[in-house]
Amino acid sequence: MIQTTQQGRRLFILLLGALLVLPAAPGRATVLGATGRTFTLTARADTISTGDGDSMWMWGLGLGGGRMQYPGPTLIVTEGDSITVILRNQLPVPVSLVFPGHSVTASGGTQGMLTREVPAARPGVPGQAVVYRFTATHPGTFSYHSGTLPDLEVEMGLVGALIVRPRGSPNQAYNDPASAFDREFLYLVTEADPVLHQQLAFSCLSAAGCDLASVDLTRRHPTDWFVNGRTFPDTMMDPFVAYLPTQPYNCAPMFHPGDRVLIRWVAGGADLHPFHTHGQNHLVIARDGRLLRTPGSAAPDLAVSDYTTTNVPGETVDALWGPWTGERLGWDVYGTQDINPHTCNAAPGSNFDPVSREYCPDHDKPLPVTLPSQSDVTYGVVGVGMWGGTPYLGVSGDVPPINPASSTQMNVVGGISFMWHSHAERELTTNNIFIGGMATMALIVPVGTAIP
Amino acid sequence: MSLNHRLSRFHSRTWVGCLTCLGLVACGNPESRAPAAAGTPERGPAAAAAPSLDAPVLPTVEVYLRAEAFDLPAMAFNNPAPIRMWGFAECKEAFTSCGQPTVPGPALGVEEGGTLTIHVINGLAGPYVEPVSVVIPGQAATMNPVWFDPVTGSVTATGARPAGDYTSRVRSFTAETPPDGATVTSYSWTGLRAGTYLYQSGSHPAVQMQMGLFGALLVYPVNSALAYPDPSTAFDAEVTLLFSEIDPVLHDAIAAGLYGSQPPSPPPAGWLTSTIEYRPQYFFINGQSFRPAMPVLPAGVRGGRLLIRFLNAGLSNRVPAVQGPYMSVIAEDGHPYMVTSSTGSVLPAPREQYSVLLPAGKTVDAILVPAAAGDIPVYDRRFGLSNAGTSPGGMLVYLAVAGTAPSQQPLRLSTTRLVFNTAGLRAVTVRNTGISARVITGAEIVGGGANPAPDAFSVSNTAPVTLAGGSSATFLVSFNPTTTNPTALLNFSTNDPLTPLLTVRLVGIRR
Numbered sequence: 001m002i003q004t005t006q007q008g009r010r011l012f013i014l015l016l017g018a019l020l021v022l023p024a025a026p027g028r029a030t031v032l033g034a035t036g037r038t039f040t041l042t043a044r045a046d047t048i049s050t051g052d053g054d055s056m057w058m059w060g061l062g063l064g065g066g067r068m069q070y071p072g073p074t075l076i077v078t079e080g081d082s083i084t085v086i087l088r089n090q091l092p093v094p095v096s097l098v099f100p101g102h103s104v105t106a107s108g109g110t111q112g113m114l115t116r117e118v119p120a121a122r123p124g125v126p127g128q129a130v131v132y133r134f135t136a137t138h139p140g141t142f143s144y145h146s147g148t149l150p151d152l153e154v155e156m157g158l159v160g161a162l163i164v165r166p167r168g169s170p171n172q173a174y175n176d177p178a179s180a181f182d183r184e185f186l187y188l189v190t191e192a193d194p195v196l197h198q199q200l201a202f203s204c205l206s207a208a209g210c211d212l213a214s215v216d217l218t219r220r221h222p223t224d225w226f227v228n229g230r231t232f233p234d235t236m237m238d239p240f241v242a243y244l245p246t247q248p249y250n251c252a253p254m255f256h257p258g259d260r261v262l263i264r265w266v267a268g269g270a271d272l273h274p275f276h277t278h279g280q281n282h283l284v285i286a287r288d289g290r291l292l293r294t295p296g297s298a299a300p301d302l303a304v305s306d307y308t309t310t311n312v313p314g315e316t317v318d319a320l321w322g323p324w325t326g327e328r329l330g331w332d333v334y335g336t337q338d339i340n341p342h343t344c345n346a347a348p349g350s351n352f353d354p355v356s357r358e359y360c361p362d363h364d365k366p367l368p369v370t371l372p373s374q375s376d377v378t379y380g381v382v383g384v385g386m387w388g389g390t391p392y393l394g395v396s397g398d399v400p401p402i403n404p405a406s407s408t409q410m411n412v413v414g415g416i417s418f419m420w421h422s423h424a425e426r427e428l429t430t431n432n433i434f435i436g437g438m439a440t441m442a443l444i445v446p447v448g449t450a451i452p
Numbered sequence: 453m454s455l456n457h458r459l460s461r462f463h464s465r466t467w468v469g470c471l472t473c474l475g476l477v478a479c480g481n482p483e484s485r486a487p488a489a490a491g492t493p494e495r496g497p498a499a500a501a502a503p504s505l506d507a508p509v510l511p512t513v514e515v516y517l518r519a520e521a522f523d524l525p526a527m528a529f530n531n532p533a534p535i536r537m538w539g540f541a542e543c544k545e546a547f548t549s550c551g552q553p554t555v556p557g558p559a560l561g562v563e564e565g566g567t568l569t570i571h572v573i574n575g576l577a578g579p580y581v582e583p584v585s586v587v588i589p590g591q592a593a594t595m596n597p598v599w600f601d602p603v604t605g606s607v608t609a610t611g612a613r614p615a616g617d618y619t620s621r622v623r624s625f626t627a628e629t630p631p632d633g634a635t636v637t638s639y640s641w642t643g644l645r646a647g648t649y650l651y652q653s654g655s656h657p658a659v660q661m662q663m664g665l666f667g668a669l670l671v672y673p674v675n676s677a678l679a680y681p682d683p684s685t686a687f688d689a690e691v692t693l694l695f696s697e698i699d700p701v702l703h704d705a706i707a708a709g710l711y712g713s714q715p716p717s718p719p720p721a722g723w724l725t726s727t728i729e730y731r732p733q734y735f736f737i738n739g740q741s742f743r744p745a746m747p748v749l750p751a752g753v754r755g756g757r758l759l760i761r762f763l764n765a766g767l768s769n770r771v772p773a774v775q776g777p778y779m780s781v782i783a784e785d786g787h788p789y790m791v792t793s794s795t796g797s798v799l800p801a802p803r804e805q806y807s808v809l810l811p812a813g814k815t816v817d818a819i820l821v822p823a824a825a826g827d828i829p830v831y832d833r834r835f836g837l838s839n840a841g842t843s844p845g846g847m848l849v850y851l852a853v854a855g856t857a858p859s860q861q862p863l864r865l866s867t868t869r870l871v872f873n874t875a876g877l878r879a880v881t882v883r884n885t886g887i888s889a890r891v892i893t894g895a896e897i898v899g900g901g902a903n904p905a906p907d908a909f910s911v912s913n914t915a916p917v918t919l920a921g922g923s924s925a926t927f928l929v930s931f932n933p934t935t936t937n938p939t940a941l942l943n944f945s946t947n948d949p950l951t952p953l954l955t956v957r958l959v960g961i962r963r
Contacts, residue, residue, distance in 0.1 A: 101806045103776050103823070113844050114775050114829050147775070149843050151835035216841030218733050270835045272769060272809075290778070290804040294791060295684075302791065302801055312809045313771050314833035 031163060031186045031264065032239055032249050033074030034063055037081050042088040043095045043118070043146075043158060044068040045204070046246045050224050051231035051430040051437075056194050057201035059091055059156035060246065069246050070229040071188050071268060072144070072160030079139045079167040079175075085132045089118035092210045095158060098147035100314060101289050102134040114147035139166035139174050140289025141264040141316040143188075151217040151270070155196060159268040161188050164289070173262055173318050174291050178299045181262035181320065183451070185253045188229070189311050189422070189438055190269040191222035194431060222271060225427040225438035227251045232421075232428070232439040236410065253420065253442040254451045257333070257393070258357030261321040261442075263420075267311035273427065273438060276308045279418035282319035284309055289316060308423045324444060325352060326393075327359040331367045333416065334358055334446070335392035356447050367391055374398055385409040386417040386441050394446030415443040512567045512873065515560055516543035519584045519629070519653075519665060520553040520575045523707075529734055529741040530839040535700050536707035538576060538584075538663035545961075547573055547636070555739055556694050556765060557651070557667030564646040564673045564681065570639045574629040579709025583628035587654030588669055589813065590786045591641045598624040598655075605714075625654030646673045646680050647786030648692075648761040648815040658727045659711070662702050666765040668692055671786075675883065677864055679759050679817055680788040684800035687759035687819060689752025693830065695810065695847060696739070697732035697766035730767055735836030735846035742837070742848035751851035754825045758851070762808065762816045770847065771833035773807035779818035781808055786815060807833050825855030863890055863919075863951045870942075872931040872960045880956050881926045882944060884919035891947045892917045895927055901939025901957060908938035909958050933962035 041061040046068045049055050060068030077083050089095050096117040098104070106116035109130035118130045142162040146153035163186075166175045173179040196215050204210040227235045228249040236252040237244070255261050263282060265275060285291060285300040292302035309317055326333035334342050334356065344363040347354040351361055371391070378400045388411040389397025396414045411417060421428060421439035430436030445451065518541045523534040540557030543550035551558075562568050568591075574584045587593070599609040599620035608620045610627065629637040653665035670692070672678075679685040705711040705724040715723045734741055752758045760779065764770050780802040782788055791801040808816050822828060831837060832847035839845035866881035884890050895914045899906045912928035919925055929942060942956040 098775055100773060100775065101778060113848065114831070149837075150831075151837045151843065154835065213842070217835065217838055217843075218731065218841050270833070287803065288778070288805040288807065292803065294793075294799050294801050302803075310809070312807070312833075313835075314773050314807050315771070315805070315809075 031074060031076065031161075031184055033076040033161070033163065033186075035076045037077065038084040038086070039073070039075055040064050040086040040088065041072065041097070042066075042068070042090060044090045048157075048229065048246050049234070049244060050194075051234055052433040054194060054431060056192065056197045056224070057205075058197065058246070059093075059095075059153060059158055061158060061160060067246060068157075069248055070157045070226075071190065071249070072158065074161045074163060074186060074188075074249070075144070076163045076165065077136045078165050079136055081136050083134055083136055085144075087118055087130045087132065088127055090121045090127070092120050092204055093153070093212070094119050094148050095153060096130065096147040097132055097144050097158075099132065099134060099142065099144045099162060101138075101140075101142055102136070104132050104134040106130055106132050112148050114150075117148045136164040138289055139164045139172075140286060141173070141266060141318050142289050143266045143268055143314065143316060145268065145314075149212070152212065152215065154268070154270065155192060155217065155220065156200070157192075159188075159190065161186055161264070161266045161268075163264065173264070174286060174300075176291060176298050176300065178303075179262075179285055179291070179318070179320075180260060182259040183253070183255045184262035184264060185251060186249070186264045186266065187227055187251060187275065187420075187440075188249075188266040188268050189273045189275065190226045190229070191271050191273075191427070191438075192224045192226070192269075193220045193222045194224060196220060220270075222269075223429070223431045225273075225422060225430070225436075227438055227440055231430040231436045233436075235440045251440045253440065254415070254445055255322070255442075256357070256447045256449070256451070257325045257444060258323045258352070258447075260323055263317075263319045263321055265309065265311050265317040265319070267313050267315055270313050272313065273311040274308045274423040275311050275420070275438075276423040277319075277321055277418070277420045277442070279442065279444075280321065280324055281305045281307045282309065282321040284317055284319045286318040287315060321442075323357070325357045325359050326362070327351070328362070329359075330362060331365045332358070332362050333393050335390065335395050336364050336366050339390070340392060340395045374400065386411050386443070388412070388414045390414065391416070393444065394449070410441070411443065413445050413449050415445040415449075417441045417443045511563055511878075512569065513560070513562045514545070514873075515558075515568070515570045516545060516547050516550075516573075517541065517557065517570055517586070518543050518547065518550045518553070518573045518575050519631075520550075521578050521581075522553050529743070530842050530845065531700065531734065533700075533704075535698060536578070536663075536703045538660065538665050538706075540665060540667060543573075547571075555664035555666075556696065557665070559668040559670060559692060560651065561670045561672065562644055564644055564671050566644055567640065567642045568644055568669075569641075570651070572629045572637050572639065573633060573635065574631045575633045576631045577633075578707060580706050580711050581631040582660065583624065583630050583655055584660060584665060585624050585626050585628050585637070585654045586639045586651055587625050588641060588649050588651045590647070590649050590815075591644060591669075593626070593639065593641050595625055596627040597622045598626075598628050623656060625657075628655055644671045645786055646671045647783060647788075648679075648763060648817050649786055650763050650765055650813065650815060652765065659702065659706070661765065662699065662727060662730075662767065663706065664696075666696070668694055668761070668763055670761065674881075675866060677883075677885070679819075680783060682788055682790075682800055684802070685759075685782055685788060685817075685819070686757060688756040689750075690759035690761065691749050691751050691851060692761045692763070693737050693772065693849065694739075694763040695766055695770045695772070695832070696736045696764075697768060697836065698734040698736070699730055699732045700734070701729070701731075702727055732766065732768065732836070733840040735766075735832065735838070737830075737847050737849050740849075741839050741845050743845065746849070748827055748850040748852035751820075751822070751828070751853050753854045754822050756821070758820045758822065758853075760818045760820055760830075760851075762810050762818070764810045764812055764814055767812050768836075769812065769834060770810045770836065771807050772810055772830055772847075773833040774820065774851075775829040775831070776806075777820055777822060777828060778804050778806050779808070779820045781805055781816060781818045783817040784814065788817075820851075822851075822853040825853050827852050863946055863948050863954060865944075865954050865956060867956065869957045869959065870929055872958070874961075875932050877928050877930050879926050879928055880942070881924050882917075882919065882954065883924040890919050892919065892925065892944050893947060894943075894945045896943050896945070897929075897958070898941050898943060900941035901959065903935060903937050903939050905935050905938030905960075906940040908932060908934045908960055909940045909942070911942060929956075929958065931958075931960050933960050936962055938962070 061072035539553035
């Protein structure tokens with residue numbers, strides 16, 4: 001009997017191994033963006049869609065001569081590279097770019113408040129360009145935004161992320177191995193006041209042209225909150241979907257038990273956002289693109305564990321979430337044997353199965369909760385279905401009736417989901433529509449399930 | 453005078469002066485100020501004990517502030533109408549005369565461990581006035597809160613609330629100075645902590661902070677080349693950036709007498725019962741909103757260590773950002789960032805950031821080492837960058853970094869100015885911050901200043917003193933007044949080629 005059981009376990013492990021290898025390109029979930037050393041960005045006007053069904057007139061940056069996007073293209077470069085950003089302008093106002101934390105030389109255009117600016121576009125006049133050059137001296141998470149009338153132009157959308165990867169260590173956020181990650185996700189958080197956008201659109205799209213005095217930023221009252229330029233639940237839709245042409249980036253973290261997940265927070269707006277990761281704490285390892293460490297230390301010895309991190313306007317935070325395994329939950333996250341026959345073979349000296357990452361001391365322990373009857377649960381009329389039918393990893397079950405007009409079953413792989421969102425709960429709305437705003441659902445999927 | 457001139461690198465131990473002024477209100481000349489009163493026994497510990505070389509004399513600093521109402525003129529920063537302010541004016545000893553009130557109030561510089569006494573007269577005038585006081589968050593003091601009955605508005609107690617009284621509420625954190633233009637209330641702090649602090653009214657702060665009753669307090673360690681008593685906080689130059697805001701609605705209501713929790717019936721148009729609807733329209737650094745021709749702030753030299761003291765006297769979060777370089781954020785609320793290592797040693801733990809969260813009421817200190825000469829923009833990343841919506845404006849300044857390489861002068865004075873409140877002894881220390889030994893070849897008192905009287909002063913030690921690298925020597929100067937307000941110079945001659953002569957200005961106060 002013992003022999004048979006061990007063979008069975010081996011077979012299960014082999015199967016899991018095969019699943020891990022099977023996807024042709026397992027694909028490290030990584031940050032979407034433009035790579036290279038030279039980027040041409042064009043400031044243009046366009047509209048975006050928000051989860052309440054509204055659309056908002058925006059100013060944004062497009063890659064090359066392409067359509068503008070919100071936020072601007074995420075620029076992904078490598079430590080030590082000399083970076084050139086060429087800015088062109090089709091907007092009726094002057095624009096510029098600043099790269100906080102970088103020593104930038106700018107040429108062309110005219111001198112502005114913070115850097116050199118591209119003058120406002122004028123019909124029939126060839127557009128000028130400003131060239132910004134800097135060396136990406138340090139790896140880390142950074143941002144860029146307009147340095148011209150920044151109170152107005154950042155509100156209008158001229159903001160983006162800059163990621164500098166350490167040379168030779170693409171799977172680390174910094175040069176220290178303590179910053180290694182299995183998967184990474186960008187959270188560029190912003191907010192907007194749709195009334196200001198309406199006021200400016202009425203002015204700028206009229207025959208008289210833009211009257212900047214028609215908007216008073218001291219009266220700004222944001223009611224829309226974004227992650228990577230989208231409101232919930234659009235945050236979790238695929239990237240580059242046709243129905244969000246100016247909001248290409250999503251924010252849908254998916255990972256396996258045991259993965260080290262890097263969160264790159266960029267606060268792009270003008271307000272503070274306390275961001276909360278359900279599930280477990282995150283370890284804050286860096287701020288403003290610098291590891292938190294004492295002088296002389298290579299490792300982030302000043303890293304702090306938190307469940308809510310304040311995103312300060314203009315600043316960035318890198319944090320490691322996980323590895324999540326369900327350790328010490330007191331129940332088997334893969335379900336009991338009657339529901340999901342499986343084994344847990346802890347590695348020597350460890351409590352974890354090296355393949356499934358299951359916490360073996362809790363193996364086969366039932367969920368200590370009596371689940372409600374199927375007839376007593378429902379999906380909300382607005383929202384996204386993250387309930388997979390059971391609380392167990394990799395085990396799907398019957399789900400409540402779904403109103404296809406307002407909800408979507410998003411969890412067909414039996415994942416466990418945690419909401420990662422602004423802890424300022426009013427920011428979980430899109431212009432007063434709940435649920436929306438600055439939220440995503442992080443989905444833990446069983447080992448063996450491919451992650452796009 | 454420049455509205456933003458920084459303190460000298462070797463800050464005088466007892467210098468009290470105006471760092472910052474608002475709008476078009478002129479600052480007084482700090483050199484003309486009498487910073488200290490004639491000593492009284494309880495205020496003159498400096499003279500009471502004969503100090504040893506190991507225990508430097510700790511000064512008592514006395515400051516005279518008068519709260520006054522004044523109007524910022526229209527169009528000072530695109531404001532269409534004058535704006536009523538309440539500010540502190542710095543006065544001469546015993547309030548014999550006062551300068552102009554300013555917002556922020558005069559910056560006060562004192563020495564760690566010393567005693568600060570602020571004497572206050574409340575000269576607020578207008579249809580609506582209030583009692584005022586002074587508190588310093590982060591500095592210990594004996595507080596005497598003032599309690600009132602929220603129904604009748606009358607004061608019920610000062611100090612502890614009487615037993616059994618569960619309804620009285622605090623309206624002032626400490627003793628009030630009534631708005632009679634005459635009563636002097638003295639507020640004292642002993643054993644001052646080093647660092648950057650706000651002093652502010654502790655009475656009805658919801659109104660009085662907005663109206664402008666605040667200023668900066670800078671407390672220097674005994675070695676005034678440090679921000680805190682830790683070598684990692686050494687600096688060569690410093691600049692103070694005090695952030696504040698104005699919502700003119702409250703100011704207009706105060707000026708028109710339309711403020712109060714219990715309005716007449718029916719309430720007149722424009723009456724405010726609280727400050728809850730706070731929407732600042734004007735944004736200031738050191739009392740100035742940005743304008744294109746604004747002068748830059750001198751900020752030391754390329755490669756030097758610039759100490760930036762950020763203070764937020766406004767009611768909103770601010771995020772000062774420097775464009776380009778990083779700062780080493782070293783302290784918050786007057787406490788340096790330190791950590792205890794696994795071996796038990798306490799280490800500095802500065803944070804490398806290009807911006808810093810500056811919540812309302814907080815102070816943050818940072819060291820910036822500019823790599824190049826030029827102007828570094830500092831602005832609010834929460835974008836308080838307009839004047840009532842008109843851009844550019846608001847919270848933006850430029851730090852002007854000079855191109856000269858930092859000098860390598862190893863000999864440094866603990867102070868360049870000694871002020872004597874009374875007959876007695878004061879100490880001055882010469883420190884050799886270099887590696888090689890230097891010799892102080894002589895110490896001599898000569899005539900100088902406004903009323904040259906070298907005979908009024910003498911120095912304890914005139915013999916040559918050899919200073920090994922890292923060591924220091926303390927000299928005691930005694931003062932025995934012979935004439936009114938005598939002045940002199942204490943000259944140290946040295947064998948250091950870069951600083952052959954170090955001079956301390958001596959000022960005695962005698963009426």
